[in-house]
Amino acid sequence: MSSIAVIQRTFSVLEAVAASGSASAKEVAHRLEIPLASVYRLLQELVEHGYLVHLKEERRFELGPKCFDLGLSFRQRLVAPSAIRQATDQVHKKLQAAAYFAVYRGSDIVLTHLSDCLAHPRLQPLRFGFHEAAHATAFGKILLAGMLPDQRSAYLGARGMPMLTPNTVVDPVQLDTHLQEVATCGIAWEHEEFLPEKTCAAVPVRNGSGVQIGSIAVSLPTSEAAGRQRQVETVLREYAGQCSRYLRSGHTVAVA
Amino acid sequence: MSSIAVIQRTFSVLEAVAASGSASAKEVAHRLEIPLASVYRLLQELVEHGYLVHLKEERRFELGPKCFDLGLSFRQRLVAPSAIRQATDQVHKKLQAAAYFAVYRGSDIVLTHLSDCLAHPRLQPLRFGFHEAAHATAFGKILLAGMLPDQRSAYLGARGMPMLTPNTVVDPVQLDTHLQEVATCGIAWEHEEFLPEKTCAAVPVRNGSGVQIGSIAVSLPTSEAAGRQRQVETVLREYAGQCSRYLRSGHTVAVA
DNA sequence: TCTGGTTTCTCATGTGGCGAGAACATCTCT
DNA sequence: AGAGATGTTCTCGCCACATGAGAAACCAGA
Numbered sequence: 001m002s003s004i005a006v007i008q009r010t011f012s013v014l015e016a017v018a019a020s021g022s023a024s025a026k027e028v029a030h031r032l033e034i035p036l037a038s039v040y041r042l043l044q045e046l047v048e049h050g051y052l053v054h055l056k057e058e059r060r061f062e063l064g065p066k067c068f069d070l071g072l073s074f075r076q077r078l079v080a081p082s083a084i085r086q087a088t089d090q091v092h093k094k095l096q097a098a099a100y101f102a103v104y105r106g107s108d109i110v111l112t113h114l115s116d117c118l119a120h121p122r123l124q125p126l127r128f129g130f131h132e133a134a135h136a137t138a139f140g141k142i143l144l145a146g147m148l149p150d151q152r153s154a155y156l157g158a159r160g161m162p163m164l165t166p167n168t169v170v171d172p173v174q175l176d177t178h179l180q181e182v183a184t185c186g187i188a189w190e191h192e193e194f195l196p197e198k199t200c201a202a203v204p205v206r207n208g209s210g211v212q213i214g215s216i217a218v219s220l221p222t223s224e225a226a227g228r229q230r231q232v233e234t235v236l237r238e239y240a241g242q243c244s245r246y247l248r249s250g251h252t253v254a255v256a
Numbered sequence: 257m258s259s260i261a262v263i264q265r266t267f268s269v270l271e272a273v274a275a276s277g278s279a280s281a282k283e284v285a286h287r288l289e290i291p292l293a294s295v296y297r298l299l300q301e302l303v304e305h306g307y308l309v310h311l312k313e314e315r316r317f318e319l320g321p322k323c324f325d326l327g328l329s330f331r332q333r334l335v336a337p338s339a340i341r342q343a344t345d346q347v348h349k350k351l352q353a354a355a356y357f358a359v360y361r362g363s364d365i366v367l368t369h370l371s372d373c374l375a376h377p378r379l380q381p382l383r384f385g386f387h388e389a390a391h392a393t394a395f396g397k398i399l400l401a402g403m404l405p406d407q408r409s410a411y412l413g414a415r416g417m418p419m420l421t422p423n424t425v426v427d428p429v430q431l432d433t434h435l436q437e438v439a440t441c442g443i444a445w446e447h448e449e450f451l452p453e454k455t456c457a458a459v460p461v462r463n464g465s466g467v468q469i470g471s472i473a474v475s476l477p478t479s480e481a482a483g484r485q486r487q488v489e490t491v492l493r494e495y496a497g498q499c500s501r502y503l504r505s506g507h508t509v510a511v512a
Numbered sequence: 513t514c515t516g517g518t519t520t521c522t523c524a525t526g527t528g529g530c531g532a533g534a535a536c537a538t539c540t541c542t
Numbered sequence: 543a544g545a546g547a548t549g550t551t552c553t554c555g556c557c558a559c560a561t562g563a564g565a566a567a568c569c570a571g572a
Binding site: 004005006037040059 | 549551552559
């Protein structure tokens with residue numbers, strides 16, 4: 001756990017400004033407990049590089065255009081290929097439920113496409129780039145189940161298993177046995193473990209070599225989920241198969 | 257023109273990765289001419305803070321989720337209020353042309369809303385957050401015309417006036433007299449100075465105190481623009497007035 | 513097992529970032 | 543205008559700490 005002090009500080013300043021939306025030098029200095037002169041140095045540096053802008057008339061600092069450029073580059077790199085987006089959209093349409101596509105990325109699990117509408121909105125904290133709480137989401141569980149045991153324990157060890165609802169599985173060994181089951185069934189259900197009143201399901205998507213690389217998933221109000229397990233499973237598998245077929249023809253998830 | 261060396265390097269590494277989409281440590285070291293060991297140090301630091309991820313199996317580095325978060329914060333802070341977005345959308349609809357809304361931000365000029373469609377697409381390089389080439393765009397010119405003379409010359413001095421088409425005004429004194437005219441007319445026209453075959457127009461939007469804070473603009477194929485000057489001007493003014501009226505009731509452009 | 517590559521570690525060196533305070537600039541009262 | 547209060551930049555000596563070279567550890571694929 002190394003850390004170059006200047007860089008540490010620089011990012012903490014940048015993030016302090018991002019969190020506030022807008023901040024004065026003094027506010028940043030106070031919040032981070034860094035001498036004012038040093039904060040000014042860092043702010044100035046960030047401004048010079050375009051990560052912040054200095055609104056002189058208001059004596060405040062805000063995020064600069066480079067931040068948005070980084071966001072665009074990230075999105076561009078990660079957005080799911082259109083064939084996969086279409087499959088996800090079809091799931092959304094067929095099941096009348098918000099649909100999701102997630103992939104492995106290094107040691108992480110990331111949502112790379114969402115398909116929803118006003119009538120069937122996404123689960124609230126979920127958005128493109130979401131990468132938390134794998135232990136409590138359907139797509140997270142199916143992807144955790146596909147990891148090697150030591151990868152998985154490293155993953156969970158690093159991020160913990162916060163309890164998000166009374167139903168969240170927070171015991172590592174309990175999760176382990178659950179994931180065994182998930183792996184053999186090839187489908188992950190999640191019953192109000194992430195958000196109350198919401199039920200989700202996810203199935204694996206495999207690449208040409210048959211290794212699991214992602215997952216396609218849906219979320220439903222628990223009330224609507226009752227009695228639809230079969231239908232949900234069938235449709236998910238149908239389109240997961242379609243994604244896998246697409247990937248078998250040499251495409252990868254990273255390329256748009 | 258100060259610069260803390262480590263920070264300089266850190267951002268150059270981050271941006272090198274962003275530019276490549278994906279890069280190995282060696283590639284970065286070679287491109288930036290920084291010793292490999294130092295590059296690893298910086299990469300590691302960036303990974304630790306979430307700005308990069310390390311794809312171990314591929315031995316490469318890519319942008320991390322924090323980059324996207326920054327982009328979101330930037331967007332959230334800057335996106336035009338919905339009343340103004342609606343006005344822009346109306347201009348788009350009424351004039352059958354891509355419409356834009358831009359504001360001052362510190363010493364900068366930034367596009368904060370675009371309204372277009374397949375039939376009437378935005379000018380290609382334009383996007384949310386665009387902040388270049390003010391001397392060659394209609395909204396840029398109307399906002400330059402609203403600056404104090406020394407602000408304006410500082411602005412143009414810092415960014416230069418690149419020639420983008422044969423029509424681009426690249427002579428500062430010529431631009432100055434042109435902007436005089438723009439200021440008195442209260443409308444800026446731009447005839448193929450930014451992109452060939454495209455004509456744009458922009459009018460000011462003022463806040464409660466009557467000071468110009470932004471601009472609403474449209475772009476048209478030059479062929480379609482002929483003979484529509486009157487119509488374009490009328491509609492632009494109508495909705496610019498609507499925006500100004502909204503701002504007069506205490507709202508600011510920075511708040512969504 | 514070996515080999516070629518990537519990644520981390522070690523360590524002596526001296527650069528360059530640090531903080532305190534002064535100086536300068538800018539706004540806001542009276 | 544002048545005085546006072548803030549915000550911002552500059553100066554400068556000190557020494558922590560980032561640096562780069564090289565070695566070592568690690569990790570594939572052959």
